[in-house]
Amino acid sequence: MSKVYGVIIIGSGPAGYTAALYAARSNLSVLVLQGYQTGGQLMQTSEVENYPGFEEGILGPEMMEKFEKQAQRFGAEMIPEDVIAVDFTSRPFVVTTDSGEYRSRAVVIATGASAKWLGLPSEKRLQGRGVSACATCDGFFFKNKDLVVIGGGDTAMEEATFLTRYANHVTLVHRRDTFRASKIMQDRASKNPKISFLMDAEVTEVLGDDAVTGVRVRNVKTGETLEVPVQGVFLAIGHQPNTDLFKGIINTDDVGYIVPVENTMTNIPGVFAAGDVTDHRYRQAITAAGDGCRAAIDLERWLESQGEDVGVENWD
Known part of the structure; x- marks a missing residue:
């Protein structure tokens, strides 16, 4: 008996946490594989003053803690481990970390990009x-x-x-x-x-x-x-998208940024991408969060289009 999550989200920056929040509020069972270094690039930012709603500014790590807690409030599970392998050849998809394999009906890739x-x-x-x-x-x-x-x-x-x-x-x-x-x-x-x-x-x-x-x-x-x-x-010597794990599986441009096929969905139906992993232009917390919202809505509608119940946990 192994659980099949509604969605596994790979990454724990603004895109990943926002996708988790929206998906969990839609009654999907959500697992966030945060990585050993949780919180994304904002964990290295001393103070954020340009995110709406924080008129006095907020420390980057504090902001990401709030993102995480808000997603957890609606039932999203969090595991602070790196993903070491993925199998998108058939559904349910299989995502592997050091501790084992996890399965899901959909996946959101929100692994971000790293400044050089x-x-x-x-x-x-x-x-x-x-x-x-x-x-x-x-x-x-x-x-x-x-x-x-x-x-x-x-x-x-x-x-x-x-x-x-x-x-x-x-x-x-x-x-x-x-x-x-x-x-x-x-x-x-x-x-x-x-x-x-x-x-x-x-x-x-x-x-x-x-x-x-x-x-x-x-x-x-x-x-x-x-x-x-x-x-x-x-x-200002460039950014590198964190997509090595998906080479040869997910369509990317020459640099490595994921190129969605339709809205936020990648070339593999049921696998979506959000945030800096697809964005070489804006690279802002608020645009990444917006992408996470889009990916969660897209995956929910995609599951419905497949005739699958949204919000029902599957076991086999």
Whole structure:
């Protein structure tokens, strides 16, 4: 006798928890496989001030705890384990973790995306203390500060330009002598008097004890180093969707982002995707939560279209 859940949700960020909330309120039996690192990228965010309903702001981990408790209130089960394998060849689907196999009539993939980092110990130590990978999320906290943006693509240009709304000055550091960014984005940044450029340069260390005080930069051609005094460092070298587990199973683009076939449903009927795992543009908590809502409604309607009762727990 093994339980077949109405839906298994893989991931525990805003998309996963919102999908769990909606599905559980529809009387579906819901299992959230949260991963060993629960809460998604917001667990690394010191304060969230742009999510509606929290007029005084809220700490990222506190917000995710509220998301989790709200989903649990309606009966969603939580297991903090990583998924190591999936079998979507037939229904019920089988999802495997270290502790065993779980089965469900539908699945929501909400594994998110991870910001790419330089891999410096000092960078990791100062995350949330002046080091960020999201200008939209954290730019407001850097009013009248001097900042560094690392990268050379459109995202770096956008982030640097956006940060000039708050910052005193932004230095864009790029390891090559030419940018990958589109010409229109380069022109926009180069014409901004608050932005300057350090080319052929790489950041080798983020300086500061409890907060960022500067960066050490090395010229990749000459080997010369210099220290740039700044109070914030923004990484803009890309994101990597967490989709390795689904390669060859779920349709993705060249980078690895899941490409839904119809609304939030993937190429496998009954398997849905929500949040940053499908989104390379917005990457906000509120858009991820909205996706989770859409996925839950889509899967409920899909189950009904298959002639399956919604909210009935199956055992065999």
